[in-house]
Amino acid sequence: MATLKLVVNGKSHTVQVAPETPLLWVLRDTLGLTGTKFGCGIAQCGACTVLLDGEAVRSCQLPAREAAGHGITTIEGLAAKGEHPLQKAWVAEEVPQCGYCQSGQLVAAAALLARKPHPTDAEIDEAMSGVLCRCGTYNRIRRAIHRAAKGGAT
Amino acid sequence: MSAVVKIGRRRFLEVAAGTGAGLWLGVHLPENARAAEPAGFEPNAWLRIDPAGGVTVFLAKSEMGQGSYTGMAVLVAEELAADWRKVRVVQADADERFGNMMTGGSSSVRRSWEPLRQAGAAAREMLVSAAARRWGVEGGACRAREGEVIHLPSGRHLGYGELALAAAKEKVPKDPPLLDPKDWKLIGRKVPRLDAPDKTTGRARFGIDVRVPG
Numbered sequence: 001m002a003t004l005k006l007v008v009n010g011k012s013h014t015v016q017v018a019p020e021t022p023l024l025w026v027l028r029d030t031l032g033l034t035g036t037k038f039g040c041g042i043a044q045c046g047a048c049t050v051l052l053d054g055e056a057v058r059s060c061q062l063p064a065r066e067a068a069g070h071g072i073t074t075i076e077g078l079a080a081k082g083e084h085p086l087q088k089a090w091v092a093e094e095v096p097q098c099g100y101c102q103s104g105q106l107v108a109a110a111a112l113l114a115r116k117p118h119p120t121d122a123e124i125d126e127a128m129s130g131v132l133c134r135c136g137t138y139n140r141i142r143r144a145i146h147r148a149a150k151g152g153a154t
Numbered sequence: 155m156s157a158v159v160k161i162g163r164r165r166f167l168e169v170a171a172g173t174g175a176g177l178w179l180g181v182h183l184p185e186n187a188r189a190a191e192p193a194g195f196e197p198n199a200w201l202r203i204d205p206a207g208g209v210t211v212f213l214a215k216s217e218m219g220q221g222s223y224t225g226m227a228v229l230v231a232e233e234l235a236a237d238w239r240k241v242r243v244v245q246a247d248a249d250e251r252f253g254n255m256m257t258g259g260s261s262s263v264r265r266s267w268e269p270l271r272q273a274g275a276a277a278r279e280m281l282v283s284a285a286a287r288r289w290g291v292e293g294g295a296c297r298a299r300e301g302e303v304i305h306l307p308s309g310r311h312l313g314y315g316e317l318a319l320a321a322a323k324e325k326v327p328k329d330p331p332l333l334d335p336k337d338w339k340l341i342g343r344k345v346p347r348l349d350a351p352d353k354t355t356g357r358a359r360f361g362i363d364v365r366v367p368g
Contacts, residue, residue, distance in 0.1 A: 034363040035356020075356035082355040090354040094346065097219025099353030100360060135219045 004068045008033065009077030019065035024048045026064045027074060035075035035103045039132070046131030049104035050074050056111040056127075075103035078110055086110055089148040097135035104131045109145050118149050187247045188212065195318035197280055197326050199251035200273040201230050207301060207315030209236045212246035215266070216257040223349045225263055226270060228340045233274030233333060236314070237301030238340065243348055275330035277321070284320035285312050 002019040005012060008031060015030050022041075027033045027050070036059060039047030043058035050059045051073035059067075078084040082091075086109050096102045105128070112119055112127040119127070124142055133141070194204035202210045211230050217223035223243050231241050248255060254265075278298045285303035286293040289310060297304050304311040314321075335341075352358040 033356075034359070037360070038362060078355075082351055087351075087354040091346070091350045094350055096347075096350050096353035098217075099219065099349070099358050102353050103356045106354060 002065065004064055006031075006064070006068055006072060007070070008072045009074060010071075015064075017064055020063045022060050023050070023062045023064050023067045023072070024059040026067075027059065027072075033074050033076055036107075037100055037103055039101070039104075044132075045101070046104045046108065047101050049107045049131060051107055051111055054111060054114055056108045056130075058130075073107070073110075075107055078106060084110070085148040085151070086113065086144065089144040093140045093144040093147060095137050095140040095144050097137055101131060101133045101135075102137075105133065105137075105141055109141070109148075112145070113149060119145065187244050188249075191244060195277070195280075195314075195322045197277050197322070198273045199246070199249055200270060201234065201277055203277065203281075203314050203318045203321070205315050205318050207237070207240055207313050207318075209234065209241045209301075209314070211241060211243050213243050214246045214249070214252040214255050215262045217245075217349060218257070220262075221347060222257065222262045224345055224347045226266055227348060228345055229263075229266055229270035230274040232338060232340045233271045233330075234278050235298040235300065236274075238345075240301055241348075271332055272330060275332055276327050279327045279330045280321040280324040281314055281317050283324045284317045287324075288312070288317075288320060 001016050003014060003016055004019065004026075005014050006026065007013075008027065013031055015026060017026050017030060024036060024038060027036050028038070036050055037047040038060060039045035041060050043061040046058065048058050048060040049056050051057070052062070052067060052070050054071070054073070079087060082088075084106075086106055090096065090102070090106065095105075108128055108131050112124065116123055116127075121142065124145055128141065128145075188202075191202060191210050192204040192206070192208070194202050196202040200212055200214070202212070204210070209231065211227040213223055213226055215222040215226055227241055227243050230236075231238055246252065246255075253269075282293050282296050282298050282303050285305070286296050289296075289305055289308075291305055291307075295306055297306060302311045302313045303317060349358065
């Protein structure tokens with residue numbers, strides 16, 4: 001076990017965990033932030049996506065000790081009450097079906113828009129193809145990203 | 155080669171009876187959906203109206219992204235003549251009153267079409283009766299509309315919240331009249347999905363998110 005300091009959504013937490021514990025489980029079980037989901041455990045589905053210093057990473061394969069000292073952003077940290085332009089676009093386009101992958105989708109999309117405020121379809125494909133959606137909401141995800149990029153989220 | 159120990163039925167029952175209490179697993183999940191909601195007027199298993207006028211629809215189907223969360227609420231709310239802004243959906247616990255709680259075969263709307271609309275209509279009739287009784291007027295001169303009952307000749311009105319406790323005392327009608335389709339406000343229209351916002355904020359809870367003590 002080790003004592004780690006993690007900064008999550010702007011707040012500092014001191015946790016006692018085995019240092020190789022994937023960040024996903026520290027977020028979900030230790031910190032109670034259950035918005036980030038477990039899908040595959042092998043960084044192939046993207047449900048566990050969080051931002052590490054603004055970059056999308058798969059937290060199921062990131063040891064907690066490697067996240068210490070960095071800024072971690074989870075779905076809960078995108079906006080206080082769901083008012084992030086992507087979240088509003090997501091609701092306007094009725095993107096979620098079952099919803100399980102959507103935390104990962106939104107976080108990955110947030111990383112994309114921070115880098116490329118007006119992404120092309122090809123850039124969306126490249127950034128988002130690591131987050132799978134078994135319900136097949138891809139078309140609406142793309143529309144919602146374009147909508148948020150245009151600023152017409154509401 | 156595995157060694158299979160044949161106990162025999164008699165011996166098994168002896169052992170089982172001896173360890174009696176340990177075999178009976180009473181699993182009480184900490185959250186009972188119905189008990190967790192504020193008390194109020196609950197004429198049937200599908201809906202409850204609390205004194206603040208909030209309408210809770212207990213969802214007896216599994217929402218898997220197919221839209222039953224919103225669809226079932228629409229069926230109840232339409233006939234109830236609820237204020238749609240005050241409607242919220244809670245996943246129901248297993249309850250015999252719902253009958254078959256299976257979700258599948260594209261059957262939710264088909265199977266719920268009659269019972270859920272009747273559930274909403276029954277509650278609406280009871281609210282109207284309660285208002286008419288309070289005002290000392292004929293029920294026929296009253297209308298239920300967007301979460302309130304209005305006495306047409308005088309314009310008097312009472313919200314469902316204010317009527318909730320009185321409505322609970324009214325008799326549950328067996329065959330309440332249903333709306334004419336031309337009067338539908340929700341059915342057949344595009345209704346934004348109620349579950350979408352929580353699914354964009356990480357607040358929507360899935361099986362993996364439920365914590366059980368121990």
